[in-house]
Each structure stands twice: as structure tokens, then as C-alpha cells.
Amino acid sequence: MTHFSALSLLKNALTGNKNWTEQWPDAQPKKEYDVIIVGAGGHGLGAAYYLAKEHGITNVAVIEKGWLGGGNTGRNTTIIRSNYLYDESAKLYDHALDLWDNLSTELNYNIMYSKRGVMMLAHNVHDVQSFQRHIHSNRLNGVDNRWLSTAEAKAFCPPLNVSPDARYPVMGAALQMRAGTARHDAVAWGYARAAAKRGVDIIQNCPVISIRRAADGSVDGVETAKGFIRAKKVAVSAAGHTSVIMQSAGVKMPLESYPLQALVSEPIKPVFPCVVMSNTVHAYISQSDKGELVIGSGTDQYVSYSQRGGLPLIEHTVAAICEVFPIFNRMRMLRKWGGIVDVTPDRSAILGKTPVKGLYVNCGWGTGGFKATPGAAHLLAWTVAKDEPHKLNAPFTLERFTTGRLIDEAAAAAVAH
């Protein structure tokens, strides 16, 4: 596999770009692996990469039912931030943010991480109080986040409608400058390439049908469309389909799967300098490097696996965008799609061990899994390799729903969900 550099670009340009090698081989499953990861999204591929790089475990397979990065990794609005209220969440997401910083260099793959700032709009007194509480909490945790007045918000994002008689008046905003966006596909491809280089098998178009347990109750392997594959350790990182797969191992999950929709406009010249989120009107927007406006909404109200979602929600989101940014009210939208997100009762992830020996789970990221990709991957690899959680993911257990030690970001409402 070719190392990407200015020199390799030049060399291949001079030879007509005919000698590029494939970025990762399309592997066929072996009979047995040390670790199997179910789901080749950013989280799963990243976990395989960190298992190989940091823990020396290279006999690893990542098994994917569709194509690599074709689930929520390729369907999100690519927003990265870490301004969560509770200590546990702030540390977890800030760990991810630290890893995002050097990811392009580390993977030798341009993931286009752009720290353009994420601005969260306050439209009412409750928003103002809630965001200021977040800012103070973040400050105590060493997480970057600051308050902008209405005028400062307008200066930071000129298309914003700050008129006092607007449908959604802007009373200020919280700004995390370290936050931004990254190219979602490149994150999956970069991790896949770097993992494959270290000997990880990436097996696509191979649905996992069930998890098989041995007589003593521990994990024995997975049944797939390409037959049984043995492994003493299986990590499930399957987003919206996690509860279905876990059920086959006899583990009931506190998860519900909802469609989360997004859409993009026709490409236009650079007009939008940052990411803007509004929890109150449930809309977020940024502009991709291709020039499309990328718009996201809240989840649909009902449980579904349809990867589609309903039009009323899109209508609501776009109506809100047109109120907050009247400049966009004649834009034409090109595509819309849905991803299936797994939502926990407290809107915090579950990352750790399960009651089944050798079975690990990384799920429940709900509407905000992309931003956590490197952090979740790194901590999942740690948990699988050492058979115990890292101190950062230790609070994010499955047991918290029995003990009652929830990490209630749902009530904190730091996120649009």
C-alpha cells in the first residue's frame, strides 16, 4: 500500500496515475480471529486500528453487513464538538477531540478536520441560562466554550438573522472554537487503510446473523452470511442494529432505534463560515468543502429501521433554517437521507463489558456518534485488549441502568435530540 506524500503524488502524476495500489484488500474471512468487531463504521474500524497499533493485537476482523462506512458514518452531518454538561461526557468527548487534532497525520490520510467553530444559538431565556451553565461547567473541566452576545454571534456568522422581531430571536450563543467538521468518509477510509496495513481483515457484504456462545456461556464466535467465524472476543459496534445483534447473545439492551435525517443543498460559493446549531428549533447547518449546505434535524418520533424517515420533520427543519437564515430561503435541496441511531434512556453512550464473557459493546451514541469516533474507537480497543474499561469509559457501563447512576445528558439537553 502506497504511503501518501508529496513525493508519491508527484511520482504517480508523472506515470499517468496508473500505479496506485488499492487502499485495503477486500478480505475473505479466516476460520478464527483473536478479536471480531461487528460493524465497519468509523468506531469499529478505528477500534481495529488502535487494537493493532496500541495493543499489538493484529489478528482482528471487522465484519460489515453492507459496505464500509455506509451506515451512520456516511450519513451524519460531520459535526465535531465536546461541550457536554456532565464531567463524564465532557472528558469522554474532549478525549475524542484531542485525537481528532492529529488524526490526519497519524493515519497518513487527509480527514479534512476543520476547526471552524460550532455556535449554539440561544433563542429564549431558558437557552441562555442552560448554555451559560454549560459554559461554566465546561470551563471547570478545561473544555473550550464561551459566550457570545447577539452582536458577536452576528459578526461570527454574518448570514444569521438577529432582527429582534425574528420568529426565533437570537439572544446570544455558545461558541466552541475547537469544534468543527471533518470529512466523514475519509475517517472510515483512513482508519480502514491504516488498520489493513497492520494486518486487520475488513470483511464487507457479510451480515452477522447471530453471536454464538460456548457451553460455559462465554463468546464462541459469530454466525455470518459467510459461515461461522470463531473468536474468543467479540465487540459489537453496530449503531442502530446493536440491540438486534445483542439479543442473539441473550443480552437485552436499553436501546431504541430511530431514524435521524439530514439533507444537502445544491453547491454554492463559500458563504457560511462555521457550524450553527439550534436545539430549540432542532436544526443544524454547515457548509461542506464542496459547497453544499449540510442540514441536520432531530430524530423522527417513532422507532424504525427504514433509513428513510418522514418528510414532516424535514419540512419543520428547513422552515426553521429559513427563519434563522433568510438568505437561504430560495436554495434548492438536492438529497435527503436517514440513518438509524440507537438512543439510550439517558442519551449517553454505553461503552464497555457486558454480562457475557468476551462480549463487548459500543453503542447508544444516539444522534452524536460521529464526533466521538476516535475516542470511542480508542477506548473500545483498550477495553477489549485489557478486558477492563479505561477510566474515561468506566462510567459508561450497561450496569448504570440497574444501579441508577445515569449520565443524564438528556435532561442536560446539551445536544439536539
Place this chain on the structure above:
Amino acid sequence: MLLIHCPYCVDTLPELEFAYAGEAHIARPANPMSQSDEEWRDFLFIRSNPRGLHAERWRHIHGCGRFFNALRDTVSDKFSVTYKAGRPRPDLEKAVQVPK
């Protein structure tokens, strides 16, 4: 847009008139004091979340305002049947189909 049949209004109406209200047939424990932590977890947090037929509650919030239950396929989003609250989950073989 989902079209949902309200069994009280006996009419099939757009999704906008209704609010989803979670999985159906989850009964509050009769004797809360005797419940273990695991039983509370199952009641409060564990949901079946099936890929297929799902029994769920809906409320006709912009109509009669009443709760009813429905069986819907979570892959196709197609409703098989809706029925009044308090009735047991219908056996689909015998159930009356939603009128078109």
C-alpha cells in the same frame, strides 16, 4: 408521511395529527415495593426494539386526544392494525386489516 388509523375516530389521518408514545403493553408493576433493581431496569429502560412488528402507543393529539395501540413493521413503517387502549395485542392472523 405515515397515514394512521384512529380506532376511536374511525378515520385514517396524516401522521401530523398524532404523537408517538413509546412501546405498548408495558405494565407498571402491581407491587412496586417488591421489585428488584433488575426488574425496575427492565420496566423503566429495556425495550424490545424489534426489527419487524412492533406494538406501540400513539395519541391522536390533534383529534380526539386519546391513546390507542398499533402494530407497525419497523422496516417498512407499514401499519398492520390499530386497536383501542386496554385491548390485548391482536393476533395478526385474525386481526381486522386497516381500511385503505
